[in-house]
Amino acid sequence: MTVQERPGAAYRPTPPPAWKPRTDPAPLLPDPEPYRVLGTDAAAGADPELLLRLYAELVRGRRYNAQATALTKQGRLAVYPSSTGQEACEVAAALALEERDWLFPSYRDTLAAVARGLDPVQALTLLRGDWHTGYDPNEHRVAPLSTPLATQLPHAVGLAHAARLKGDDVVALAMVGDGGTSEGDFHEALNFAAVWRAPVVFLVQNNGFAISVPLSKQTAAPSLAHKAVGYGMPGRLVDGNDAAAVHEVLGEAVARARRGGGPTLVEAITYRIDAHTNADDATRYRGESEVEAWREHDPIRLLEAELTSRGLLDEDGVRSAAEAAEAMAARLRERMNADPVLNPMDLFEHVYAEQTGQLREQAAQLRAEIDAEGGEGAHGAEGDAR
Amino acid sequence: MSTATARQAKPATMAQALQRAMRDAMSEDPTVHVMGEDVGTLGGVFRVTDGLAKEFGEDRCTDTPLAEAGILGTAVGMAMYGLRPVVEMQFDAFAYPAFEQLISHVSRMRNRTRGAMPLPITVRVPYGGGIGGVEHHSDSSEAYYMATPGLHVVTPATVEDAYGLLREAIASDDPVVFLEPKRLYWSKADWSPDAPAAVEPIGRAVVRRQGRSATLITYGPSVPVCMEAAEAAEAEGWDLEVVDLRSLVPFDDETVCASVRRTGRAVVVHESTGFGGPGGEIAARVTERCFHHLEAPVLRVAGFDIPYPPPMLERHHLPGVDRVLDAVARLQWEAES
Numbered sequence: 001m002t003v004q005e006r007p008g009a010a011y012r013p014t015p016p017p018a019w020k021p022r023t024d025p026a027p028l029l030p031d032p033e034p035y036r037v038l039g040t041d042a043a044a045g046a047d048p049e050l051l052l053r054l055y056a057e058l059v060r061g062r063r064y065n066a067q068a069t070a071l072t073k074q075g076r077l078a079v080y081p082s083s084t085g086q087e088a089c090e091v092a093a094a095l096a097l098e099e100r101d102w103l104f105p106s107y108r109d110t111l112a113a114v115a116r117g118l119d120p121v122q123a124l125t126l127l128r129g130d131w132h133t134g135y136d137p138n139e140h141r142v143a144p145l146s147t148p149l150a151t152q153l154p155h156a157v158g159l160a161h162a163a164r165l166k167g168d169d170v171v172a173l174a175m176v177g178d179g180g181t182s183e184g185d186f187h188e189a190l191n192f193a194a195v196w197r198a199p200v201v202f203l204v205q206n207n208g209f210a211i212s213v214p215l216s217k218q219t220a221a222p223s224l225a226h227k228a229v230g231y232g233m234p235g236r237l238v239d240g241n242d243a244a245a246v247h248e249v250l251g252e253a254v255a256r257a258r259r260g261g262g263p264t265l266v267e268a269i270t271y272r273i274d275a276h277t278n279a280d281d282a283t284r285y286r287g288e289s290e291v292e293a294w295r296e297h298d299p300i301r302l303l304e305a306e307l308t309s310r311g312l313l314d315e316d317g318v319r320s321a322a323e324a325a326e327a328m329a330a331r332l333r334e335r336m337n338a339d340p341v342l343n344p345m346d347l348f349e350h351v352y353a354e355q356t357g358q359l360r361e362q363a364a365q366l367r368a369e370i371d372a373e374g375g376e377g378a379h380g381a382e383g384d385a386r
Numbered sequence: 387m388s389t390a391t392a393r394q395a396k397p398a399t400m401a402q403a404l405q406r407a408m409r410d411a412m413s414e415d416p417t418v419h420v421m422g423e424d425v426g427t428l429g430g431v432f433r434v435t436d437g438l439a440k441e442f443g444e445d446r447c448t449d450t451p452l453a454e455a456g457i458l459g460t461a462v463g464m465a466m467y468g469l470r471p472v473v474e475m476q477f478d479a480f481a482y483p484a485f486e487q488l489i490s491h492v493s494r495m496r497n498r499t500r501g502a503m504p505l506p507i508t509v510r511v512p513y514g515g516g517i518g519g520v521e522h523h524s525d526s527s528e529a530y531y532m533a534t535p536g537l538h539v540v541t542p543a544t545v546e547d548a549y550g551l552l553r554e555a556i557a558s559d560d561p562v563v564f565l566e567p568k569r570l571y572w573s574k575a576d577w578s579p580d581a582p583a584a585v586e587p588i589g590r591a592v593v594r595r596q597g598r599s600a601t602l603i604t605y606g607p608s609v610p611v612c613m614e615a616a617e618a619a620e621a622e623g624w625d626l627e628v629v630d631l632r633s634l635v636p637f638d639d640e641t642v643c644a645s646v647r648r649t650g651r652a653v654v655v656h657e658s659t660g661f662g663g664p665g666g667e668i669a670a671r672v673t674e675r676c677f678h679h680l681e682a683p684v685l686r687v688a689g690f691d692i693p694y695p696p697p698m699l700e701r702h703h704l705p706g707v708d709r710v711l712d713a714v715a716r717l718q719w720e721a722e723s
Contacts, residue, residue: 132498143466144498148490154456155491158463158471165445166467184483188456195451350501351536353559356589356636 023232030225030237034269037244038302046244048312054091054243055307056321058300061087061111063325065274067332068110068124072278076336078129081108085241085273088299089175089205091115092246096201096254097173102141104156104174106149108205112175113142120328121335130340150180153189153202160198160257171199171257173250179210181224190265194231199257201250202265205240207272212285225267233263240268241299244306271297344370395578400548401571404434404510406579407552408472412442418556419464421448422457422474422510431476432512432571454484458509462491465505472556477568478513479522485530492561493536507561508552513541514607514657515704516569518697525694526658528606531563532634532667538588539634541565543609545575547632554588562588567607591638593645597627600651600717603642603668605631608655608705615710624714634664642668643675650681651717657704660688682717 037043065084071077083090086108094115097103105113113123117140125134126145133144143159146152156174163170180186181204193200204224208215221227228235238249246268253264271294275282282291307313348355348363355363398406412418420438422430426449429436438447450457454475461471475481481488488509496504515524531539540555540562542548548566555562586592594609595616602612609630616626629645631638646652652672654665665686672684687705695703 131500132494133500133502136502137466137499138502144495144503148486151459151486151490154459154487155463155466157456158460158465159467160463161460162464162467162469165469172463185455185459185486188451188453188459191451191453192456192460346500350497350499352538352636353496353504357639358636 025229028229028232028234030223030228030235030267032237034237034239035245035249036239036242037248038242038306043244043306043310046248046306048310050095050247051244051303051307052312054088054095054247055300055303055313056324057091057095057115058087058243058303059321060325060328061090061115062300063322063329064111064114064120064332067329068127069274069278071124071333071336077124077127079277079279080124080127081277082272082274083108083111085294085299086205086207086270087111088243088246088303089203089240089268089270092243092250093173093175093203096247096250097171100141100168100170101254102143102156102159102170102172104143104152104159104172105145106152106175106177106180107145107147108177109175110145113140113145116140116142118142120332124336128336128340130342131346150176150183150185150189152176153180153185154192156200156202157189157193157196157198157263160193160200161196164199169199169258171201171254173201173203173254175203175205177210178204178206178208178215178218178224179213180204181227182210182218190227190231190233190263193263194233197260197262199260200263201253201257202263203250204265204267205270206267207240207270209272209276209285211276211280212282214285223267225265228265231265233265236264236266238266238268240270241294241297241302243299243303270299394580395576397574398545398577399572399574400542400545400566401432401434403545403549403577403579404552404566405436405438407549407556408435408438409441410579411470411472411553411556412438412446415470415556417468418470418472419446419448420472420474421450421461423450423452423476425449425474430474432568434510434512434566434571435474454480454482455487458484458487458492458507461507462487462495462505465507466495466503470506470508470556472508472510475509475511477519477523478511478525478527481509481511481527484509488531488537488561488563489534493534496560497536504559505561506556506559508555508558508564509561510552510564510566512568512571513565514567514569515694515700516607516657518700519568520697521694524697524700526656526689528565528634528656528658529663531565532664536561537635538562539565540588540632541567541606541634542632543567543570543594543606543630545573545577547630549577549579550586551588551632554586558588565606569607570610573610589633589636589638591629591631591633591641593627593641594630595626595628597625597649599623599625599649600653600714601627601629601642601645601649602653602655602710602714603629603631603645603672604655605634606656608657611705611707612655612710615707615714618707619711619714622711622715626714637668637671639671639675642672646672646676646684647679650679652676652680653685653687653710653713653717655687655705655710655713657689659691660686661691663688685713685716687713 225235
């Protein structure tokens with residue numbers, strides 16, 4: 001006799017097994033207001049030496065952006081995605097890391113890479129067009145600048161995971177823009193990082209636009225930092241133009257990752273003052289008044305005001321920072337004005353560890369073509385590609 | 387093979403040989419890590435990774451979240467830090483979300499960093515039809531991989547090669563897409579893992595059967611089909627040679643063309659689609675190199691140019707022995723023209 005056939009014994013459904021959330025979401029949620037230091041009481045606690053270092057890097061970064069943009073007009077760079085207005089994020093990213101840590105930049109993050117010690121010319125190789133990556137990523141632990149959006153984020157997770165498996169206390173910092181947070185790889189990277197408790201920090205530079213598409217058309221989330229709670233990691237909101245605040249928040253996230261606390265998602269609210277690249281016309285999608293409002297909230301001005309009011313910076317200090325930046329720009333300009341020496345035979349190098357028969361045949365073909373042209377390659381004399 | 391190793395040989399399936407290859411590689415090299423969906427506790431849906439998590443721990447054989455781009459993308463970072471990830475894409479068509487990682491990063495990291503950052507990643511992809519799988523479980527995606535410079539594309543057809551080629555793939559400093567013909571997973575051979583005679587560098591084809599009157603050029607799941615066709619063709623007076631490519635990239639022009647020059651006739655056989663498929667490339671290469679030796683055009687026997695059919699119809703799609711024999715008959719070019 002089954003339960004249902006038993007006279008008078010109605011089936012009583014049992015309650016489902018107890019369910020409760022695996023993690024209390026409250027500590028993971030970002031504060032409603034972006035964290036600020038400059039111009040607040042918190043600024044008193046900021047380390048003067050750090051602030052001065054941030055300032056020098058900001059000024060240099062701004063000048064680098066201007067110089068690189070000028071180089072596009074001279075045809076020396078194929079394209080340059082400026083980070084003017086976002087220098088605080090770039091600089092803080094580099095300075096929040098130890099030498100042994102790794103940086104995974106997007107294509108807009110040249111400044112962060114240079115601030116980590118990369119040769120400024122080698123950092124521009126991709127954008128000049130003489131090779132895809134102009135530097136050895138292992139030297140300063142800077143992954144290749146990633147052109148596809150968010151695809152470098154899972155690399156950061158894998159590297160951090162591998163480092164931890166090997167017992168190294170290495171942290172990976174992965175940078176992405178607001179548009180990149182819509183990509184599937186963003187989701188997969190954050191999910192893997194949280195499940196593996198990988199020592200990774202994700203820094204979203206929310207500069208308002210993915211080329212022309214504003215954040216309101218990019219996401220319906222309360223903030224990008226709110227996405228963290230869905231993965232089980234803390235989300236942090238920070239004023240991305242406040243170098244001291246970005247450095248502090250990133251520093252805490254890096255320290256947390258290093259001590260085994262797992263990943264953090266940081267959203268830095270900033271603004272791209274220039275167009276997406278020199279090829280973009282930003283007047284088609286945003287008004288000058290909006291740009292002006294953000295110019296008022298400029299990362300260099302914010303820091304300068306703080307340093308001046310505390311007597312850490314005077315006119316001489318401002319001038320010498322500007323002069324150092326100018327000297328950097330002059331050197332960059334000079335070096336970028338020299339034609340890179342390219343060896344067309346490099347095309348067949350490093351496709352595989354060992355050249356395949358097919359590539360050997362094609363290399364021979366190109367060799368013969370070059371010889372027929374009188375031994376000249378496509379770009380001047382042959383020789384060491386460096 | 388020595389008498390001693392021959393005595394040790396006993397029946398083994400391709401799945402077991404693959405598993406042994408991973409186990410041996412993991413034992414010899416602590417940087418080898420196996421990862422993917424279900425590869426740990428379950429041992430893989432085909433049990434190819436059975437026992438590895440138990441033997442080497444979950445850090446070395448890891449059940450990942452269900453996300454192919456994430457699996458391959460994190461493997462990139464792991465390889466950047468000196469590990470040798472062996473990732474499993476559970477079924478052919480499940481690998482497509484990982485394509486961007488494969489094409490935009492895995493295949494070109496060595497090149498874009500001028501050799502500073504090689505990625506020794508093995509991507510295991512069970513592929514092809516013939517097991518009655520429903521939609522998205524039977525694709526032959528090799529043409530996509532072949533079209534991507536920087537990847538090796540390898541596919542075994544025998545138990546010996548399953549072991550030997552997978553060892554080679556894991557040891558390779560370049561990324562290898564390792565295509566496992568899933569309908570051969572349960573094919574058996576008398577095999578001893580101690581007989582390394584079958585291990586050859588990636589990129590060599592092998593003549594599986596010698597013959598004089600035509601060459602069947604094939605790989606992976608179509609190799610047994612061609613061997614059977616060659617036996618059957620004997621009755622018709624055809625003495626067929628069968629070349630098993632083993633590696634689609636690099637392509638062994640030498641072995642293939644030497645065979646075609648001997649026989650003067652060739653048929654390329656694979657179950658992937660014909661249009662835009664591997665057979666077109668192979669036929670073109672053979673024609674360019676052996677034109678004066680050819681007695682007939684190089685023919686292709688391939689799957690139809692349709693999305694992989696539902697399981698109850700797949701036998702009509704897959705190139706079988708009869709379709710191969712029909713093509714061989716068409717090699718009587720002079721008689722037709």
